Amino acid sequence: MGLAKNEAFLEKWDSYYEKKSPIVKAIEKVNEQYFSKYFEKVFKNALGKPVQGLNILEPGCGSGIMSTRLSKQGANIYLLDISTNALKTVAWNFNRKNTKPAGSINGDITCMPLADKSMDVVWNQGVIEHFTDRKPIVKEMFRLVKPGGKIIIFVPGYMSALHMVYLTLCAFGMKKLWPFDDQDFLKKSQLRGDLEAAGAKNIKIRRLPGSFFLSLIGYGEK
Numbered sequence: 421m422g423l424a425k426n427e428a429f430l431e432k433w434d435s436y437y438e439k440k441s442p443i444v445k446a447i448e449k450v451n452e453q454y455f456s457k458y459f460e461k462v463f464k465n466a467l468g469k470p471v472q473g474l475n476i477l478e479p480g481c482g483s484g485i486m487s488t489r490l491s492k493q494g495a496n497i498y499l500l501d502i503s504t505n506a507l508k509t510v511a512w513n514f515n516r517k518n519t520k521p522a523g524s525i526n527g528d529i530t531c532m533p534l535a536d537k538s539m540d541v542v543w544n545q546g547v548i549e550h551f552t553d554r555k556p557i558v559k560e561m562f563r564l565v566k567p568g569g570k571i572i573i574f575v576p577g578y579m580s581a582l583h584m585v586y587l588t589l590c591a592f593g594m595k596k597l598w599p600f601d602d603q604d605f606l607k608k609s610q611l612r613g614d615l616e617a618a619g620a621k622n623i624k625i626r627r628l629p630g631s632f633f634l635s636l637i638g639y640g641e642k
Contacts, residue, residue: 433601437483437505443599448483456486458630459545459574466572466624466639467541471495474540475522477564479529480547484510488517496522498539500532529557532564537642539564545574545635548614549603555617562618565642571620572639577627578607580634611638 436444463486464471472494478487481499483506491497491514499521501507507524514520527533529547542561548554562571576582583605589595595602608625615623620640628635 433501433503434505436599437503437509441599447599448485451483452485455631456489458628459635460486460489462574462628462630462637463543463572466637467570475538476541476543477534477539478544479532479542479561480544481510482506482546484513484521486545487521488513488519491519491521492517498523498525498534500525500527500529500534502526502528530560532560534564536563537566537569540566540569541572542569543572543574546576546600548573549575549606550601554610554614558614559618562615562620562642567642570639570641571615571618572637573611573615574628575606575611575636575638576603576634577636578605578610580605581632582634606636608636608638611636614638615640 470493471490473496475496475498476487476490477498477500478484479500481487481501484499487497487499499507499510501510504526507526510521510524525533542564544561548557551557558571558573561573565571586598586603586605589598608627612623612625615638620642623638623640625636625638627633628637
């Protein structure tokens with residue numbers, strides 16, 4: 421990501437978390453009440469073991485809703501985001517859930533200030549699709565995974581209903597109504613390719629019916 425793009429990216433997400441438009445507030449409410457709970461179940465199924473005692477990193481954490489619940493269950497949660505306003509939202513969410521992250525870092529997902537093989541799980545949701553070149557991002561995430569650990573990624577699916585909304589807004593010159601940054605909607609083969617390029621093994625990719633088929637999950641092991 422070039423400097424100009426990086427600055428624009430930061431400005432977009434700082435604004436997203438600072439202004440909290442009615443649309444953003446509605447999105448976060450639905451996420452907290454439904455989607456994050458569903459993704460948590462899928463995450464645990466992919467992980468295949470309890471989260472208690474695990475070092476779990478969510479880079480590009482946004483508001484960190486799901487991570488608050490993993491923290492309450494005994495996971496050592498580390499969070500990273502380029503937006504200071506996002507991290508303020510994270511701190512507020514953790515505080516209201518009476519828990520604390522093990523670490524909260526204002527940093528760039530393309531070059532994270534964390535040691536190799538330091539995490540049992542590295543995961544995120546709704547992040548890598550915002551990058552033109554996803555493979556370096558996934559590779560950087562995978563760098564932090566311990567041997568035997570997992571990388572878990574949720575992305576919006578290609579030709580989903582949400583993708584149709586995005587394409588319609590773009591076609592009619594109304595993309596400014598889209599509440600997020602520019603993004604892609606991924607095919608299963610694209611997500612698999614990103615994980616393979618990072619070096620992940622035993623990769624599984626599937627569309628998630630409980631997300632109304634809006635999302636894909638991809639995960640693999642080191």
